[in-house]
Amino acid sequence: MNATMLLIFDALLLASIIGLAWAALASADARRSVILFIAFGLLLAVAWGRLLAPDVALAEAAIGAGLTGALLLAALQWQPRKTADTTNSEQPTHTLLETGFRWLVTLLCAALAGMLAWSLTQIDAGTAKDALANAVAANIDASGVSNPVTAVLLNFRAYDTLLELAVLLTAVLGIFALGPAQAGYRIAGPVFSSLTRWLTPLLILTAGYLLWVGAHAPGGAFQAGATLAAAGVVLRLAGRDQIGLPRGNALRIALGAGVGMFLLVGLALFALGRPFLGYPPAWAGALILLIETAAMLAIAATLVSAFIGGQPTEEKTRC
Amino acid sequence: MNSATSLPLLVILSSLLPGLVIFFLPEGSHRLRTTLNLAGAFVKIFLVGVLIWGVFHGQSYETRWALAPGLDLVLHADKLSLLFVSLSSVLWLVTTIYAIGYLESSPHRSRFFGFFSLCVSATVGLALAGNLFTFVIFYELLTLATYPLVAHRGTPEAIRGARIYLTYTLSGGMLLLIGTVWLYAIVGQTSFVEGGVLSGLSSEYHTQLILIFALLIAGLGVKAALVPLHGWLPEAMVAPAPVSALLHAVAVVKAGAFGIVRVVYDVYGVTFASELGVLMALGIAAGITIVYGSVKALFQDSLKKRLAYSTVSQVSYIALGTAILGPIGTIGGIVHLVHQGIMKITLFFAAGNYAETLGIHKVSEMNGVGRRMPGTTLAFSIAALGMIGIPPVAGFISKWYLGLGAVEAGMAGWVLPVLILSSLLNAGYFLPILYRAWFRTPAAVWPDEHIPAARFETHGALLWPPIITAVLALAAGLFAAAPYSPLEWASLIAQREYGL
Amino acid sequence: MLTTQWLYALSGCLLLALGLRSALLHPALLQRILAINVMGSGVFMLLIAIAYRGPGMPPDPIPHALVLTGIVVAVSATALALALARRLTREQPHD
């Protein structure tokens, strides 16, 4: 595939991405917007692949498009298909002031894009910008994994990931604080439920594989966690309230597992006189796998809880 | 911390700590509260006595505490501050006794006496302030401590009066603050020094210094009730009588006047101030206030309002004195700081007695009150005559020196007329009261008599304070030449200020 | 920068602007939440374009890691936002 072909491909891809985004945001119809947005996410995954970012592509497909999509679709249930105020935006009856404001905002956004583009032109293609990439390459052997992204994520910048898991935890606790989960869907027909019987184990297997492979190839806790969550979503769609999600204490443990394991490892090393989160190279691989496993469980539990939109009710056990 | 560095602080604490304790006392524990109040007052007087003794024997007292880079909280005892401290601590004792009798059975006494003590602590701190920064701090604290006292009764009028009082004083405080910061920005941290500290500055600063002076005097003028910044004073009359006494004689109004004295003598230096030409402006403002206050007083039927306007006019004698260049005028102004306090507090005590005993609030209700309440009325009469300037009461001394000073300074042309006119006006609004009180036949029933005449005409705690202060007013006049008399003291200060 | 980087970086800016505009102007809540996600995608595209080093060259892994983190943060925020919105629609104000 030669350069011009590639260029055309890029142009088409980006054009459709931007077009989808535009369409999704321009529409006043919630359902339409959501579906367009999911498509947008999938195309993004392609773009990431095109830019040699397979890890991101996987994550985007699984989380960005997949689970966000699922969340949005679930949201459509209670979202009035056309909100009251959207209807009047279809026949634009704006006062002069409003129109002025809309134009002002539009202008500002355009200016923002312009400013960014302009400053991007100023980036000198010096060698400096490879400094960190080289540093990563230089230290990769000590990191315990061969996939540089995983190395950055779980070793060099593990602290980021720790706090990021804390963000996930915060989100799900915030959702729980807002009340119990809404009731499940009706039990699915025989076809779909038999499909789920096949689908669920498959997804779980994939998750395990992604987790394992993350050490040296694209993949890792987040993609794996998302896939695992997908299994839960499928079950949920099949009408199972039980969706394999533990209850009460077990659930709380699952949700906290990621942060917990991270802290445990970090502090244990700290107690042993090593820097906080500073794995000994010999152990790094194992420790990272340990943390990632916990993280995967946490992510899956979090995302499924988010999907069902609240704390699963204790007593209802219907399956 | 030895006595030299701790004594000024202790003088403040002697009223601050009892005050803080009193806040937490249950309403019922009358005796403990009274004990604390009086103990504090006596301890303060004792400590002040030690200070005076020390200072007159060349000992210097200073408490210094850095609050921020270049901003020290300094408490320093010099002759001027001692004059004010001893005045306020003596009058505080008397006022406390009076207040205990006055608020006999009224609610929220713990709160009242708590803030009462805070108020005096602020005043004392203000008197001992060793630099403008410290002065500003206590100036604002005084405002805060007096607000609850003015609002004490909690009636809509009380709240309203308190709000007006606050609006004036806080705005004034802001002007004072800006002026002070500006001054610091030019000369950095400076202590109060007899003779002033600014005369050395090059002439390029003079316009700035004039503006700063305007800001400072405007800020202080609010509390000193210089026209047109006096609006709060009549409104604050809603406060209980002891508070009015405190406001008019000891704390608030005095703080303003004292501040003006400080700024003119110990920051700018009186000679430098007159070179700048600001002294004249101050003098004119004072003169206008003196006349205006007296004229307004003439037309007030409410006794307390009449006294309030008389305060407006009387306090400006102090400002007038500072505005007169030359030691004699200075003596007149400074000595009046004391004399006005003693006389005016007597008047307010008496007015409070009339109100508490017979429910008399209006001048027109005072017919023949002299026969029903001779002691109170006698005290009132002495103070009133003093205010007019009739010898041998203290007020005469002040006016005499002001007059002489004006002649000496060649300002007789306008100062003397002001003095004479205001004295006539004083007579005009005080003598009719005395006439009614002594020579008119009393009304059949008093407006609201709720303290029957027993052994005394009223409660002892209400009767003795005005009598004591009246005696003091007489003594200050009769023994003006005696050592340690206010006059003696004022002339010492004047000598220092002029480096004589 | 390479042409490809340019193309993607500029599209990133464009997405950002698009998202920002709708986030500020769109009347419907759901679309506003989507808009913020689109903004995010714009930033991610910018980052990944920066990381790109041309065909066959290993890209800079750090922006990739940042974007992975960013995606997870974004989904958390979206989930919370949707939960809040649901709570709102579930019980209209009764006053």
Next chain:
Amino acid sequence: MTDALIALVALPLTAALLALLLPRIATALVIFSGLAITASAIALLYGVNTAGALHYELGGWTAGLGIALRADGLSAILLLMIALVMFAASVYASAYFGKASERAQFWPLWLLLWTALNALLLSGDLFNLYVTLELLGLSAVALAALSGKHAAVQAALRYLLVGLLGSMLFLVGVALLYAGYATLDLATLTQVVKPGPIAWSALTLMTFGLLLKTALFPLHFWLPPAHGSAPAPVSAVLSALVVKAAFYLVLRLWLDVFADIVTPTAANLLGVLGAGAVLWGSWQALRAERLKLLAAYSTVAQLGYLFLFFPLLLALPPGPARDVATGGLVMLALTHGFAKAGLFLAIGIVQQRSGHDNIQELGGMVQRLPLTTFAIALAGVALIGLPPSGTFLGKWQLISAAIATGQWLWVAVTAIGSLLAAAYIFRILGHAFGNQPYPHQAVAVAREEWPALLLTLTATLVLGLAGAHVWTLLENGS
């Protein structure tokens, strides 16, 4: 010494997990961890004061490849304030939330918020700052919505969207800087960053995003409803700490990282917005019907003062004069932190006891809730800027710097703002002193009253009288 850096993040995070897993003993847990965190904050302050700025490279990787935690005098002081305020608010909350179920939901989020605040103050890495911002934003939103009331949820949702917008803009700036300088480490960036479009647009975007989060006028619209409808202890820390965290970042970016990039014109713009905040916020506070709204608007105003310092600091040459002014700025931020937290806690007591917080109906409060009223009055003294509060010293430096640099406009704004503040504070006290009978059964709980009182006392007395230490700490810790 550097252990304190780790402890300040690890302690609250661990406590959050334990509170999640062991809800029964959560309250005791919070109190103990609170003490531990406060101790670590003191240790850090001590360390910074003796050894100067500290840093810790996480995972042993050199900053740049890895992430470094950093602390200097400024961050150490703020961390101590956070610890004290959060601890006092925790004690208060243990009594405020009556039901065990409420507390079970509250404590983990509360500790996550604490984690976020500490992590943000300590972070020395641009992208890590973004993550902490999001952690802070999400936990704050979750807590603000806790009451579940419609108004609260609505405000929280708006708060969330605005916050996300802000962090997105911040992230764009980060991306731009990485593109330009290939580093995320603040210290490194400080050395390599050069004036030019990249730095300018990055700073613009990040500042704008942070201004949204710190609610600088006219971007404050989201704050009053959010702070006004959250549970009292939450409102307290939102107003006292969370907005400050974003402000702290602005300060860092403008005075440290981009010190050579920022221009006086830009600083003046911030000053103008600050002035707008002072005047508009105070005016709205004066017109507010409810205590909580009054307090929230006063937060808008008080943040304005902090931004008035930018044009002044830029005008002063680096050196003692600027350091003194900076100290004033920090002093204002600290005093407001303590005073506003105490105020919100006190208001919470009033609201719980009388079932409302309408300013009109506070008559007789001074008799029935004397300590609470006293706390409100003390907070008021600090908000107005009267002595002996730390605000007085701060405003003194503000006015002084303005006069020294001939920027009289800011003097006028400060004066008017302070008088307006006096007006809205004494509006409350005027009603409180009214002698109409107080209709409600008012028995305040010591666990609620004392935290409020101690916080306000810290603002008015401790900071006012021991203020000089703040300046020395900043100097030693630089």
